[in-house]
Amino acid sequence: MIPMTTNLDAIALALPYMPGVAILLNRNLIYLGVTTRYAELMRQPLDFFPGKSFYDVPILGNVDCTSIFDILLHNREEKIPDIKFRTKAAEFTYVCQGKAVMEVDEQVSGLVLSLENEPRQDRVFNFDLAKNTHLEDHLYQNDERFRQAFEHSLIGMALVSTSGKWLRANESLCQILGYTEHELQQMTIQELTHPEDLDKSISLLSGLGDGSQGNIKLEKRYIHKDGSVVWVMLASTMLKDRKGGPLYYVSHMENITNRKEIEDNLILSEAKYRTIFENVQDVFYQTNMDGYVTEISPSIKLYSGYGREEVIGRPVSDFYYYEDDRNRIVELLKLEGAVIDFEVRLKTRDDQLKYASVNARMIQDQGGQTIIEGSMRDVTTRKFQENALKALNAELQESNEQKSKLLSIIGHDLRNPISGSLQLLDLTLMDYESSSATEVHTYLSKMKQELSNANALLEDLLTWAKAQFNAFNFNPVYTDDLGSMVRNCVEKILPMAINKGVGLFLNIEQGLGITADVGMLETIVRNLVSNAIKFSVKGDEIILSAFKVDGLIQFSVKDQGLGIAADKLEQLFNKNVNYTTYGTSGEKGTGLGLSICYDFVAKHGGELWVESTVGEGSTFHFSVPQPH
Template sequence: MTSNVSTNFLDVISNSPYPVALLDTQLCYITVSQKWKTDFKVGNDFAGKCHPEVFRIEGKEWILDYHQVLGGANRKSEYDLLIFPNGLVHAVRWEMQPWNTISGEIGGVLLYMELAVKKEEREAHADRMLTIYRESNEVARVGAWEVDLIKNEIYWSPVVKQLHGVPSDYVPNLTSGISFFKEGENRDKILNAFVTAVEKGESYSLDLELVTVTGAEMWVRVKGNTERINGRCVRIYGTFQDIQLQKLAQIQLENSELKYRSIIENSLYAFMQTIPEKQITDANQAAMDMFGYTIEELRGMGRGILLDEDDPAMDEFLETRRRVGKASAELTGFRKGGERFPCHISSSIYSDTQGNKINSMIIIDITERQEAEKKIRMSEEQFRGAFEYSAIGMALFNIDGQCKRANQSLCDMLGYTKDELMDIRFIDITFPDDIPRNMELLDELIAGSRDSYHMEKRYLHKSGRPVWVLLGVSILRETNGQPVQLISQIQDITKIKEAEQAMAISEEKYRKIFENTQDIYYRTDQNGIITEISPSIEKYYGDKRENIIGNPAIDFYYFKEDRDRIVDALRQDCSVIDFEVKLKTKNSELRYASVNARLIIEDGQVLGSEGSIRDITFRKIQENELTSLNTELKALNTHREKLLSIVGHDLRNPVAASLKLAELAMMDVEHATKDDLLEYISRMQAGLQNANELLEDLLRWAKNQFDSLDFNPVMIEDVQMQVLTCLKRLRPMAEAKHIELIEQIEEGFKMCADRDMLDTIIRNLVSNAIKFTAAGTVIVAASRRGNDILFSISDTGIGMPESIVSQLWKKSSHYTTYGTMGEKGTGLGLELCLDFVKKHRGRIWAESNPGLGSKFNFTIPINKLS
């Protein structure tokens, strides 16, 4: 308590020549004057003693007076018989009043007590007590004020005048007194409190902002009490205290706390405070969302409920935190439903103001980050495969043109090994005549004026011969746009260029006779009417040139949009090169063509256009066929790899386990009991049954992928019986996990569907429900809904977040995970369900929430399928 008492105030009390004692709020001694010690023979052995227990007043319970003083009142008595500690009784007079701490709060009782003496001496003592009170208030910056409503006079003590910054002879009035309070909320509060005190006699205590004569703003605490006569308020009096320092400290503390709570509560990361090794004391909303508990549930929990104590990284994490005071690690967390998830934890231990150890933790769910890292690794592997085994040359160059990576196709094309190419800049193996154009395009690419470029150029083979290539270059940049490396795709077109060169020689040789036999030369006027065309049009179009001249060029376009595009391009650039369009023959057959054309301009006037047309139909057909073949080939490779993976792992495991059981049974046949053999056989049967079901799924999936699975919808007279038969095969699997299988299908329910496919759909969905349910129920239901029959398989399992549900039906994801007892899936089940439901022209979807189970629904139209 003494930390809240001014040192000067303690000195005044201790050195006072009067019998004065300073008591705390528990009425225990803080200090007493030397006169007190002398008069009441207490010596120095007073610290910590309670005053009412040392001195008693005969026939009076004066503890009530102390409580009233602690509430802010003043109390006194002119004559009381006081029983001293030695048992003697003396007449005393006493006065009590509250004293204020540095922060402005009532800190206890200031007690003046003297042996009864003459009236003159009592008055002198009273004057001296008043002086002591004033001096103590001067130290604490507390002044007194009074408003006499009868005389209409206002009194301000010297301290009050000092706080307002007015001179000692300043005479205040009610209006000027109110005007010192800061305009707005502060002035309104003091005015309302004063009026209420006058009208109703209510006391008040307000913390307000005051504006002094010099314009300085300061916080003061104003207290007011009323004196009423015959129900009328005649006087209001009170204290005026400077609380600027403590108020500013309080505001700063509140702002700091507000900012702290705002940052914590709005953080995307989970935040917790714990008593180390004991319990959680606080957590933000992100922590409650992450772990699935309320704040009441989290408080009192131990670390082992939320974090995996057996995680190998946990011991190192705790040791580092113990040694250094802080630590971070990637650990395993447990959600309320039992779901495990990876998280990154940063922990720091500090001591609060009371010296208690506090552990502050920030927890980040890194599930998505790990998934992203996994996808990046897969993407890198796919890129590496596409890069290394590409049929065309591929290379990575840095911005200076140094080769950093090349595939085998490029090495075979240029005759260098990979190591030799690492020491070569692309400019060193470029044909000299092609360097300027190549550098021009490269500079534009690096500068960002283009995203990529393509060009035909010549490289120099290691042997020195030129190699014609079609070069495509793109650029990889940092997120800030800084170029990192160049990605080059290089296709050997040497044979094509040799053919083109031979063609050019041939065309030059026979130009006058055949007038560009391979291509079609044409010319139009400014209205688009054909004025000239080469004889080769006859082979292309199927009509003689003389029958074509004079007709509009638009008549020969298969699509009018192609004509509009080429006209717009000519108007913008005056020429087009290798402009691909679709033309038609006399018999309206489609022909793909590549057009080179330019506007004929003389004296600024467009007179028409001229150009050449090359038939690229055969090339386009080949390109389309090649694209289709590549797509089919990729699909076949994907199917083959998936089949090999499942056959090599998921199918082999149960067969191998069954063979091992058979081997053990044969080795122990002479000593084994019948029950032992039955155990071996039942386990072999279960393993082989799983293998058989997996094999059936594989066969159905493979047939479905290659469109060789027959779709035979029939009328199923008793759907309930078919579902019960399916559940019977799955019952041992459910009973092993204490799961009850329930069907909710009315008796005599019938529908049209492929019996085997329907059985496969229900079996896979129920198997999955059992797999992801630790204990509880799995319900299979069916009902009519509009024009559909709705099936639903619901469970009480662990459920899934929305991020996983959205991936279930994407064939590219092949999502699979382990069940509650470590069961391994193949990833085929849901794909089969999706394909088979689609064959029935139905729809399949899932509903799930973590910890609340899952529900898979699918529909089959009621109308008879064909």
Template sequence: MDFKNIFMDNLPGLCWITDSHNVLKYANKYFLKNFNLSENVLGKKHEEIFGQDIAQGSHVNNLEVLRTKQNYEFYQTIRDEHGHPRYFKTYKFPLIGTEDDMVGAISFDISKNKRLEDELYQSDLQFRQAFEHSLVGMALISPEGKWLRINKSLCDMLGYSEEELQGFYIQDITYADDLEDNISYLRQLKDGKVDNLKVEKRYIHKDGSYVWVMISVTMLKDSMGYPLHYVSQIEDISNRKSIEEDLQLSEKKYRTIFENVQDVFYQTNQEGLVTEISPSIEHYSGYQREEILGRDVDKFYYYTQDRERIIEKLRTSGSVIDFEVRLKTKNHELRYASVNARLIIEDGIIKGTEGSMRDVTTRKFQENALKALNTELTASNEQKNKLLSIIGHDLRNPISGSLQLLDLTLTDFESTSADEVHNYLSMMKHELSNANELLEDLLSWAKAQFNSVSFSPNEITDIAGLIRKCIHNILPMAEKKSIVISQSVADGLTLTADKGMLETVLRNLISNAVKFSNKGGNINIKAVPYHKGVKFSVADNGLGIPKDKALQLFVKTSNYTTYGTAGEKGTGLGLNLCYDFVLKHGGQLWVHSESGKGSTFYFTIP
């Protein structure tokens, strides 16, 4: 058995022997297989097998080996049948003592190793470029924490040169408060408890200040699993930390204001649900903050139309200022609030609303009281002007006319007949009677305005008799116009009222009915039970009142008055007096009238 051939044939490489004439003497099976040759090539020159160029280079190598009698090692590239390069490492050595000088050769295919080396080189080159030119700090650190390799960005970040840092351990420049946690993190990596970590910590800058950093670190291990070094990426987050601290401070200030301000701050989302509201809401509404969050804001409006109004205003203007709404407390009490609000718009989309509310209930009540006082003062001024007008005109005219008649009578008394004197005195009586009636109304009205009129309600059982008394006082005036006055009172009717005030109301209403009735007219006075009181009515078939004027009759600021059918002049005080007296009893006064057909005045005494 030729052990030499067996060994050579099973060697994982190309083996061949060539003599000094460049003739192939031996080739193992890998050689033949690699070049797609058969054993027939043995004994042939290399020129015949591989061509002149390859054979020439091989022959030169062989001669050099034989001349120096030393081994020769070299690399060569040969393209395969597809044109792809293959890399070989070849060893040639002289075979001394053979019958002819020969050269033995062994060659190994290192194409795979070559590719791995190239890939490793490229990978290492890329790593070095990324490492050196990275905008974030990068470092290789030994398992013990010693700085091994540091890029420029990290040096700039910490103020040290690479050589200076290589003289330190990471513990030397770690902020004291962060050191214990930092050592714990690195130990977890080293022990394989975690594969990588991302932590925030502080390094001490060369100038003594500290630098906030975000570190992403992993442990690189060898093929046996033993730690080689830490690979760290270190990003300066000092600016971010400064902003976070400012935000925290701002948030703290905002929260302090938010929780202690008297106004109510709120936010709602697009669906109208409350997403935020300040605790001060409890003081005004009785609701805890937690009871309101997440609920529909509509639930807290006393009148839903207020919500609709503010939404419409926000939709058209984008904001509202001092917008008054009426809200509802937990006990369903009314609260007035002044709202300043705006739409929350992000990327052109309405996300909700935010604003502040201030309880203005006290202010609102004061405004209402002031308005009422102003109205009362305005009415008082109007009544004062009316009083002065009546005194200056209506009251002066009959007195002045009577004085003129008296002066005329006295001046020419001897030549004046008894009939003329009687006529003058009758006219004076008529004028003075009118003046006296007007004066009585003025006094009653003045007392009512200054609340000096006494109010003494007593039980009245003879309502029919009281109405007859009032008719009797007006009867002469009615007879002159041939007006028939009738009355109708329910049996057994009684009430509790101030008798003088009731007479004044009836007398004025009956007097007005006579004034505005035509000759031969009819007036009917009724009293009927009404709930627990009595309803009175005075109806005539006279002129009636235009609809627009009827609305002004009971408005104190109105000066509406007109002449009767016989030219009777009214003051406008009578109805005001009736209205006040009926109101003092807790009753109501109203009128139904149709122009040209007459009027019916109603009033109730509870």
């Protein structure tokens, strides 16, 4: 049987209620209890005896009391000597009967002595532990309850001696460690404890033994029979005798190996996540639905200049360059629950613009609250590259359009006058002898006109091509007499005005100087005045003006010609539209002149614009900024 308490404790509890004269001693012959009758004979209270030595009671005669214990210890069938006691009232001689008390480890822990006065045979008390019904029932009930709990417990249970020897082990413990109970009884806990846990285990168990600790609870490792490591939650206490001396450990062990593996995996997983979280270049973040940052990875420092601690707790709106980006991403998240590669513009600590690609989703946290979590990637470099690529594509497209325009002009506008001139030349040569001088002069005059037109077209074409391909060297210089420069430029085209009967007048501010590229400025003036002459009729006037206005020189060329319809004004400076029309005398234009003017004005940092009314004429303005 496996007792819940020691047999000595059980007997000591029952002894005061037993009839007759009997005493209970431990191995050292120390009183643990007596019957009430014995206490009365000795004229002492019941609590007088526990803790006192058997030799503290006066004994007459030469009885060797230790021989009694020796006889009982070895179960020798010898007569136990009579014992003489001297009390305060009288002397008594008792016939002694005895029985050894055995514990769970089959060691003798004490003895029970039954003493009877020899002359009074009718009062003889034969103290046989096995036949004492009250004590036997008490012990049996305790033993059976503990045995049932011990053997059928779902957790491991063991009784371990103070030296660490396994005394008893239930089936659950045997399954945990892989050994049978018999195998365990041949071993010690020191042999099965993991070496790294041994010192701590011994220290704690020693605390139980010396009473410095009431009980212990710890996680420790044992070595399974197959060599694997078994984690257990160990709860242990020390069972003591009535005097507080240690008897053996009572231990409970729960197998927590699976739990420890899960914990280790979680720790490893958390460590991996933390490593990724702290070292990844992308920025991971979480916000609540109120828009406040609740978590963000340290990589935000590289991205924005803000430390992680500076960002957490602040509203995300603090970091958007444009609030509209924030509103759009929130609306999309509420609508679809997630966004992928959503481009936003954020600002750094020093208010620089950063482009970011955001992947985000709405989730429920462990508390059931809706939060937003996601990642951001810096795409500023990519964005700039995309913009550069778009600009390059636009430039390439423009170049292709310019090439197409150039080919169109060469193929049509330039070929026609040359072809016409060749036909006139053939006609003249064929009819030379039969043609009059007047007819030949007419043919040659027409040829001259066609070739002049072709030459003008070619000049415009070369100038335009140079402008489009940045072949001009922009070299602004200061000219102190703008009026003289303009007059020299206009004199070259004055015959055109005279031939059409158009008046050309200059209105230049006196003493006005200018800083500009002279060649480009003359080209602008010549083209604008030529266009004005082209669309004027006999008797019209053209006024070329130049004045200084707010740090720039503003020019204007005003005519009284046909004017330009409102729907055509927008096409004049559109590089994608080659707008051209015939002049009042049938002059054919190339559509390149205004494009050249626009580019040359832009080179100077100025502006070119037009005001026009159909039937009343047009005024072209352009400005040339001046250095301070």
